[in-house]
Every structure is written in C-alpha cells, then in structure tokens.
Amino acid sequence: MNTVLNRAQRRAERKGRKGAQDLTLQKVAGSCALFAQLAMCRGYGAGPIIGDTTNIHQSAENALSRSIVNVRAALQRLMDGVSTEIDDPLIVSEALGVASIRAIDIGGPDAGENPLLHALQDGQRVLQSVKTRHERFGKLEVISSEAERLKYAVDLYVDVIQNSTPQQMEDAMKTRLRMREMAKAGKLAS
Structure with a gap:
C-alpha cells in the first residue's frame, strides 16, 4: 500500500520502528470510522458515500427493511385476528413509541400542536385497548373501529423511519429504552 508519510513516519520506517505502520493502520481505521459516522447521518435511501467500500449504507437499509416488514407483519396478524402472541402488540407499540420520540424531536411535545405525535399516540391508545381486551x-x-387508526399510525411510523437518519433513530431508541427503565423504577408515569 503506497502511503504518503510525513518526515517522522519516514524516519521511524527507516529505523525499523512500528510507528509508521501503526500510523498507517490508524489512518485506515480512521477512514472507516469516518464513513461509518457519515453513513449514520445520511438518510436510509441516500446510497453509498463516494469512496466508501464498507457497504455500511447497505446494512442500514437492510435493517430499515427488516424493521418495517416485522412491524407490518405484526400489525397484519393483529388486524386479521390470528395473532396468538403478546409479542405482536409489543412490536407495534415499540415502533410507535420510537416514532413518537422522533415526532417530538420534529414537532415538539404538545400533541395538540403536533398532528404527527397525536396520530402516533392515538395508535398507542388502540394498542392499549387491544391489551385490555x-x-x-x-x-x-x-376491532374494526380501531383498525384504520392503527394502520394510519403504522404508516406514519414507516414515513418517520424512512425520512430519518440512522443516527436519529438510534437516539430515539436510546431515549425510549431510558424512558422504559425510568417507568420500571417508578420515576416516570407510563
């Protein structure tokens, strides 16, 4: 690998020290970290970064697709009345919860002034009714009177996740997990 070395690196290389090799490896590792960081700040569908050979964008798009498929499949089982696992409403609830956090980031915490948040919370209320039943x-x-509201909330989740960056979704997930831990500890009303 031809690498441009500065004076100190050339001296270290001539004297057989590891410094030049270590600096070259650090440079390669640093560029991979740079591509990873750039990929986290770009939209899911933005495609590869020029010069990136790590395919980080592809793994983010795959994770996005898997998430959407899992949430829509759980919703479909609930809508068809064939769901036998309590995991289905939990999957949909977690998705709507993370999307709600992003909605707060986008439009503020007041559901009266944030129609996105209001619709996502409406979907959460439908899921609470499902759990109670x-x-x-x-x-x-x-039930049929709730089906359209829940489907609309999941469609909004898909829109939010597709129009957010992986970093924004990761931050929202971390916030959601922190809130859940606080609720378990009794520090937050659920």
Missing part, C-alpha cells in the same frame, strides 16, 4: 377475553385482535 386480551387480559379480559384472552384474544388479541383489533
């Missing part, structure tokens, strides 16, 4: 009757299903 499951506890009372043992069946996981969305």
Whole structure:
C-alpha cells in the first residue's frame, strides 16, 4: 500500500520502528470510522458515500427493511385476528413509541400542536385497548373501529423511519429504552 508519510513516519520506517505502520493502520481505521459516522447521518435511501467500500449504507437499509416488514407483519396478524402472541402488540407499540420520540424531536411535545405525535399516540391508545381486551377475553385482535387508526399510525411510523437518519433513530431508541427503565423504577408515569 503506497502511503504518503510525513518526515517522522519516514524516519521511524527507516529505523525499523512500528510507528509508521501503526500510523498507517490508524489512518485506515480512521477512514472507516469516518464513513461509518457519515453513513449514520445520511438518510436510509441516500446510497453509498463516494469512496466508501464498507457497504455500511447497505446494512442500514437492510435493517430499515427488516424493521418495517416485522412491524407490518405484526400489525397484519393483529388486524386479521390470528395473532396468538403478546409479542405482536409489543412490536407495534415499540415502533410507535420510537416514532413518537422522533415526532417530538420534529414537532415538539404538545400533541395538540403536533398532528404527527397525536396520530402516533392515538395508535398507542388502540394498542392499549387491544391489551385490555386480551387480559379480559384472552384474544388479541383489533376491532374494526380501531383498525384504520392503527394502520394510519403504522404508516406514519414507516414515513418517520424512512425520512430519518440512522443516527436519529438510534437516539430515539436510546431515549425510549431510558424512558422504559425510568417507568420500571417508578420515576416516570407510563
């Protein structure tokens, strides 16, 4: 690998020291970290960064696709009334929760002034009703009067995640996890 070395690196190389090699490895590792950081700050569909050979953007797009497929599949099972696992409403709830945090970042915490947040919270209320019916009757299903509201909230989740950067979604997920831990500890009303 031909690398341009500064004077200190050339001296170290001539004297057989590891300094020049270490600096070259640091330079390569630093460029990979740079591409990773740039990829986290670009939209999911932005494509590769010129000069990036790590395919970091591809793994972010794959994670996005998997997330959307999992949430839509869980929603479909709930809508069809064939869901047998409590995981389905949890999957949809976590997705809407993370999207709600992004909605607060986008439009502020007041649901009255933030229609995106209001619609996502409406979807959360539908899921709470599903959970209550499951506890009372043992069946996981969305009734017809709630179906459109929940589908709309999931569509908004997809829009939010597709129009956010991986870094923004990671930050929202960390906030969601912190809030859940605080609620378990009794420091936050759930």
